[in-house]
Amino acid sequence: MVRAGGFDGPTRRLQASIQGTVIAREAPDYELWRQSMIWQYRKFRRYPDLIVQAESEDDVVAAINFARDNGMKITTRSGGHSWSGCFLRDSGVLVDLSRLQNIEVDTSRNVARVGAGVLGRGLNEELARHGLAFPTAHCGMVPVSGYLLGGGLGWNSTAWGGMSVFNVVGIEAVTVEGEKIFASQNKNPDLFWAARGGGPGLFFTVTAFHLQCHPLPASIITDSYFFHYAELDEVVALMEEVGPGINPNVEMLTVVVPTIPELAKQCEGSECDRVVVLAATAFGESEADSKAMLAPIASHRAASKSLKVIKARPTPFEVLYQDNEGPFPQRRARADNIYTNRASDTVPVISKYMKQSPSDGNTPVILWRGDLSFPDAAYSSTGQFYLAGYAQWNLAENDQPNQQWLRNFYDEMQEFASGHYINEFDRETRSAQTSACFAPANWAKLGRLRERYDPDGVYHDFLRL
Template sequence: MSQTLAPTLGEATIQELREAVRGAVFAPGDEGYEDASRVWNGEHDDRSPAIVVQCTGAADVIAAVGFARSNDLSIAVRGGGHSIAGFSSVDDGIVIDLGRMNAVRVDPAARRATVGGGAVWGDVDHETQAYGLATTGGLVSSTGVAGFTLGGGIGWTMRKFGLACDNLVAADVVTADGRLVHTSETENPDLLWALRGGGGNFGIVTQFEFTLHPLPSPVYAGLMFYPAETAPELLRAFRDWSETAPDEITGLVNLTTAPPLPVIPEQWHGKKVAVFVAVSTGPLEEGDTLVAPFRKLGEPIADLLGPMPYTMMQSLLDPLWPKGIHAYFKACNLNGLDDATIERFCTMHLETPGPQCEIHIHQMGGAVGRVPADGTAFSERSMPYVMNAVTGWHEADQDVAQSHADWARAAVAAAGDAATGRAYVNFLSEAGAARSAYGEEKYARLAALKTQYDPTNVFRLNQNIAPE
């Protein structure tokens, strides 16, 4: 990694920024620069920012945006740093890191949470669960609230509580011209509409306000592991069950390889398995009834469904996705799960190039589908499923990276006619997918708002929506 300053930035210029902000400023060669430059996805960990600003509040963000514009620097905004596509860092530009802005304040009477733009879902769950409350959060607790919410927010409680973006009721946003703008249903409502699924195109959110819902802990949740040969039967059962399952439960099927966890019999470690995952927001005593069809599929390898703390479920997958892992995702929305599509997915499951290649089939519907199609910027709500081809590996090897990306693309292609043509933007590793993800009508509305709030495309490191 280069240890020299970008040509346009002299030490005196950088010192001006240091004096303008209360947070830390790191340039190449500074102690702490290497750590400050690190992101979650190892595939994008070779970037060399000219400057990293660890902001402590909205004033720091405003100063950093002004500095970037004055010095013609590309801006990467980092919340939790989990961007699959690598948008959390940039070569020779500025990283505006919100990680220190992670405070969470809960108003239990109003059932509202005010959340800093750099918080991760573990921060939110820790505070809200103290009051027996929750809102839809990430599938890994270290996922940033900002990127997750702005892209939509598919999580374990979405069929009852809606997507994360559906629970966003207000926000403070630093715009491209350095203004701090508040948005809510009554103040700049067009901006709130865009933030609910339109990504980071419209500014830097320094503070979110979310609706909270009663969710006492423990919840009925967990996983059931089956042999790979059960996968077709499991997916057909999942399809049939999803048609009538109540909103209180959200399920997922994961075609994967058994990790070496103590809860899985050792003889199954490293072998292909099919996993049913579910979380219920309903009464604990109803949990067994809700998942009863899946206990009729034969003897599972491990049945881990039962009462558990909600925060445990929210962090259950954390050990499999540590910081520094190399990751590539590819996704599509599905209009259904016919038998032929199921068979193709099951074939792809057996042809993976590595042990952490997975096919996730997320159950949608419920509260997600009841929001009007044009009610938010989120791209599509009528689909019953979202398919995500997930890959992870630990070595920095281009051949390995290529083989994993090729497999993920082939797995999505296997959806065939079941794919709707839309995709969830948070599950996409390639940039340039916004138009196809949102569709022409919604993209046009977003582009008009982009022209209003960011006419020169200052915030372009995202699934970018170009100004008109």
């Protein structure tokens, strides 16, 4: 066993054998490196023995072989955009894939080979040069790897695969034995099955994805409706009534945010500090096509109750990224979620907890998903609506009240849950409930595959606190 934190002989040999960087626990700059692995300001008190920042797939092979041969566990990280910091574990080796940034586009098949460290923004910028697009995460700074491995709930994903991971047609990976493999529906199908939704519980390291891309829509426009907070139930009813008939190329999302002075002046009564925003984005073949897709929302009776409307705003991917990154600055943060078929029933719970919110950054989001079915894969959660809660605050002294607020909020939401999205599941306070992010049979199969392909448990399992 390599001495924890010791930059001893084996560790020096690892550094000499790779192009990347090895940071040992006792290195003077270890804590700077460790904290830089995490995107938000909660820095999680978990400390790997080594951080290996890989520059190539060969570096990944060397790091995995080193960990296995020295009795150390492995976790991997592509960009650190995990609400619970699940890649940070005590002891073992953290393999950082963020430098694997290559993008290659095969325009004859509209397939892109994408390194694990590529950000969503960078991917769609490159694809646009070829007239293509991909359903990346809503924030452009989110890397593709962890996002896809957990399922990928992203832009226009309802129309483009249902979940983004179902656009993955192949992966390049390194097994626990240090073997480079390719997996697809027809080659290493067990590993391909696990990679499409197994998320932070995988037992191999994905270094690149082969992605089926889509023609870049000629017109991406957004209609935004601003409502008094008291109209939340009407807005959710609109989504329930319009959703089943809406074109799948429309993404319909409602968010509760602090109001702005312009709208506060129009508000009468209580609860004027928050506003409900319904944003509907159409991914169309022309502006006329996009406008036609959005028309059912505009004609619904609830739309007439809005305080303000912004119609047909051009929102190419970069604008969509900026719009979504603004409400989620780098603060201290947690998240939790449910899928549900009973959105209206959740409104009283949302209202109760928004009144109790200890931070003005605490934000509920309601996303229409529809009735979707998926190919057989590890990913297996469904529901007509996705309801996420994002807790955001500034000071460490406020960690406990915000954590407890989110926990209580989603304790009450469980009654309405049909499933959960693992990428935004509160894996700190709900780690014992991780199986709820999968259909029972899929959870059991994932466990069997782990036992088969990593019998010695070299890879850390799902975070358990």
